């Protein structure tokens with residue numbers, strides 16, 4: 001698998017690198033805060049997260065401290081760490097049996113891949129897992145999940161051709177419960193045909209899950225692609241209009257300098273970041289740990 005420090009290398013040398021370069025000087029010039037501001041506002045973290053960091057610097061550091069680069073840098077690092085630490089949160093799969101997970105996100109963000117990786121991870125932990133191919137609008141998604149299933153030897157529930165996503169999810173959860181699976185992970189339709197359309201579909205899939213098991217879904221994971229920067233923040237806004245997002249997965253951190261978007265997403269959603277994707281292989285889905293993440297970014 002990919003090393004976290006390798007996975008985050010582009011973000012580290014990108015926006016964090018530009019920030020840290022500002023702190024290399026012996027003493028900060030008066031415009032330092034302006035310069036930090038400029039880096040932050042062009043870093044894909046979103047204006048709200050950028051403002052938040054700047055305000056914290058202004059509020060918590062006195063005039064002398066703000067003149068000392070090492071102090072400001074250490075403060076920013078600690079501040080980011082504290083923010084991200086609050087977003088750690090492991091899923092408790094033993095809270096429900098079966099434990100039903102809906103995985104949502106627009107096409108292309110890495111939903112299907114994430115499901116394959118996640119199912120494999122849980123299987124290794126000794127859980128019996130059923131994957132449900134609910135993204136019936138995209139034939140390739142159903143096929144792809146089938147490939148993951150073969151590769152990992154994990155069963156995949158597929159509907160009839162042309163069945164709608166909700167009916168596949170209904171039948172999949174029903175089967176999973178009947179056959180005694182520990183975890184049921186459902187792929188969902190992420191076609192962003194029209195906004196209203198997608199939101200209706202999401203609500204319906206959510207409703208259908210609770211029809212089979214009234215406490216389900218026990219987790220709704222929103223998958224976001226770090227590559228898309230500001231768009232990921234917009235997607236977070238959109239999805240939370242339709243469903244309660246209880247967890248976040250941020251994918252493709254390895255291919256982008258836009259990893260700072262994690263801060264913008266945290267401004268938009270209160271939910272924990274369950275996992276991060278740092279590559280295409282099955283082991284490249286990592287539990288999100290703030291310490292490691294910040295260490296790899298600020299090393």
Ligand code: GDP
Nearest residue numbers: 107108109110111112113251252277278279280
């Ligand atoms: P979906 O449409 O949301 O189901 O997206 P897919 O699961 O089909 O993924 C789209 C592409 O992104 C595939 O080529 C995946 O291999 C790739 N992908 C997914 N997650 C990651 C990741 O963490 N890193 C990298 N580099 N590629 C990823």
